[in-house]
Amino acid sequence: MHSMRASPSLKLPFPKNLASISFSHRRRSLTISSTGAVFAQMETTITITRPDDWHLHLRDGDLLQSVLPHSAKQFGRAIVMPNLKPPITTTAKALAYRESILKALPTDTDFNPLMTLYLTDNTSPEEVRIARNSGAVFAVKLYPAGATTNSQDGVTDIFGKCLPVLEEMVKLEMPLLVHGEVTDPSVDTFDREKVFIETILTPLVEKLPSLKIVMEHITTADAVNFIESCKTGNIAATVTPQHMLLNRNSLFQGGLQPHNYCLPILKRETHRQAIVEAVTSGSTKYFLGTDSAPHDKKRKECSCGCAGIFSAPLALSLYAKVFEEAGSLDKLEAFTSFNGPDFYGLPRNTSKVVLRKSPWKVPETYSYASGVIVPMFAGETLEWFSGNK
Numbered sequence: 033m034h035s036m037r038a039s040p041s042l043k044l045p046f047p048k049n050l051a052s053i054s055f056s057h058r059r060r061s062l063t064i065s066s067t068g069a070v071f072a073q074m075e076t077t078i079t080i081t082r083p084d085d086w087h088l089h090l091r092d093g094d095l096l097q098s099v100l101p102h103s104a105k106q107f108g109r110a111i112v113m114p115n116l117k118p119p120i121t122t123t124a125k126a127l128a129y130r131e132s133i134l135k136a137l138p139t140d141t142d143f144n145p146l147m148t149l150y151l152t153d154n155t156s157p158e159e160v161r162i163a164r165n166s167g168a169v170f171a172v173k174l175y176p177a178g179a180t181t182n183s184q185d186g187v188t189d190i191f192g193k194c195l196p197v198l199e200e201m202v203k204l205e206m207p208l209l210v211h212g213e214v215t216d217p218s219v220d221t222f223d224r225e226k227v228f229i230e231t232i233l234t235p236l237v238e239k240l241p242s243l244k245i246v247m248e249h250i251t252t253a254d255a256v257n258f259i260e261s262c263k264t265g266n267i268a269a270t271v272t273p274q275h276m277l278l279n280r281n282s283l284f285q286g287g288l289q290p291h292n293y294c295l296p297i298l299k300r301e302t303h304r305q306a307i308v309e310a311v312t313s314g315s316t317k318y319f320l321g322t323d324s325a326p327h328d329k330k331r332k333e334c335s336c337g338c339a340g341i342f343s344a345p346l347a348l349s350l351y352a353k354v355f356e357e358a359g360s361l362d363k364l365e366a367f368t369s370f371n372g373p374d375f376y377g378l379p380r381n382t383s384k385v386v387l388r389k390s391p392w393k394v395p396e397t398y399s400y401a402s403g404v405i406v407p408m409f410a411g412e413t414l415e416w417f418s419g420n421k
């Protein structure tokens with residue numbers, strides 16, 4: 033009879049260089065087969081500092097009520113996007129929105145929503161000062177008008193209309209969060225991020241070199257090159273699970289796949305690889321921003337489906353998958369839990385979350401009072417499970 037014992041000498045597929053995160057392999061159960069062989073089933077967990085989500089759409093009303101607990105269970109804080117209808121353009125609106133988020137929170141959580149202001153052509157420097165002094169608003173969000181969901185009130189001409197506000201933001205050390213795509217209909221959809229970097233972002237950094245900028249949800253090797261080329265420490269990027277796990281083929285796999293449609297749109301495989309390589313290298317310039325963007329199933333599956341992927345319940349599992357596949361699980365915690373607060377000048381969380389290697393099936397839908405939301409990877413099995421306190 034040969035037996036397998038749950039001993040530390042058992043070969044497990046993990047990197048050796050595990051500086052900061054703690055792993056544990058525990059024997060969960062023993063199975064004795066008909067031939068008498070004993071199999072030990074191992075339970076593997078990773079314990080990391082509680083992550084934050086630096087780019088999240090919480091919506092309002094019914095939708096807020098049902099999506100918020102998924103983020104609050106796993107994340108300590110989130111930068112809450114202001115693209116509501118109507119948008120959050122003033123501090124007063126941001127504070128009221130914050131109150132409604134706090135009211136919708138489950139009681140057993142200390143989740144902290146960090147608010148943002150929606151930049152328009154008419155935002156005043158005074159409004160940004162009020163926002164900063166409120167202590168509740170942590171950034172200003174630039175949506176080029178028409179670039180994405182609920183961006184119609186966004187900026188039409190950043191250099192013509194917004195310079196005084198941006199100069200004030202430099203003084204206040206208030207970060208500018210950027211949806212980095214041009215809206216010119218003559219520019220190919222797949223090139224809109226690259227052209228934005230060339231025509232807006234590069235001149236903006238030249239004009240205001242000390243403005244803190246987060247390029248949100250990067251999707252291209254061009255964005256990685258841009259971020260790497262900025263040596264000053266005040267330019268960073270958030271990265272979504274979908275832009276590290278999917279390429280544009282997944283928009284068309286076996287037919288049109290509306291639930292993989294988000295903006296900026298998924299790009300070709302070489303871009304995905306460049307992003308994964310940069311993020312899993314351990315660079316401090318990249319941090320977790322799910323861009324979890326719930327829409328009702330009916331608004332995704334229709335003749336003109338809207339952009340946005342709902343990933344809040346599974347995002348952490350997905351990031352773990354990316355880092356594991358890259359052989360860089362030891363770098364996961366800095367990306368999820370350190371680089372973001374360090375960039376924003378906020379303390380890192382002190383509590384922990386546990387990720388468990390315990391396969392689970394992503395639900396086909398999540399329901400809310402007025403309908404259902406189809407999550408990313410609906411119905412698929414994921415290896416890492418998170419969600420325990």
Ligand SMILES: NC(=O)N[C@@H](CC(=O)O)C(=O)O
Pocket residue numbers: 089115180181182211293294295296323325326339340341
């Ligand atoms: N990412 C998306 O495709 N959609 C976001 C808006 C955004 O972040 O651009 C949304 O609010 O639905």
Ligand SMILES: [Zn+2]
Pocket residue numbers: 180211248249295296
């Ligand atoms: Zn966006």
Ligand SMILES: [Zn+2]
Pocket residue numbers: 087088089113323325
């Ligand atoms: Zn977004």
